[in-house]
Amino acid sequence: MITPRCGRVRLVQSHRDRDRLLQPLGFRLAEHRLRLGGRPGLPGRAAAFGADLGVIAAWAALAAGVGWWGRRRQWRLSPGQADALALGALVAPTIVTFAAMEASARQATPGKLVIGLRVQSVDGSRLSLARALARNVVKLAPWQVAHTAVFRMAAGSEQRRWPVLAIGAQLAVMGSAATLLRDPRHRCWHDLIAGTRVVAFPSSSGAPARS
DSSP, X not given: OOOHHHHHHHHHHHHHHHHHHHGGGTOOOOGGGTSTTOOOOHHHHHHHHHHHHHHHHHHHHHHHHHHHHHHHTTOOOOHHHHHHHHIIIIIXXXXXXXHHXXXXXXXXXXXXXXXXXXXXXXXXXXXXXXHHHHHHHHHHHHHHHHHHHHHHXXXXXXXXXXXXXXXXXXXXXXXXXXXXXXXXXXXOHHHHHHTEEEEEOOSSSSXXXXX
């Protein structure tokens, strides 16, 4: 029979094993951020998003390969067409995929699974697909806004609104991160708007930790 103390020792050991696994990737995490009942702050959330970016980058590389093939065939896209293509081939699939994962039984994107985090409603319940979609639309909107601005500037547009829009998208990301640091439950803008929170879930069984 495993006593509570023995179970705690095993849990801490699992954290150390995970840290050693992630250390080569530069994702050294403090144990207190992943303990049962812990509130994942900026380092843990940033590490999870960094891992998710790896998934996005793989898909983006495929999209870039298609774009390169198109240029070889002398495709000519207007800035608006390029923007729509980026939305339909990259941003929208990412939003739908991540939302479906967060609304699934795992309640996490690939990066969150690696770090040991889950997304849930503020009352601790599993996210509906609609709530997960709202969360990811708000989260990734600055990405699409930046695309819109960059495509116009790359086409030679000298309108001031495009640099302002690109800078505004970056400021939105930084503002969301600053909100995470100030919020008692470490929630970003997309969490506040969608009514969600990210919690530590170090065990493969049991209920998510409440923060």
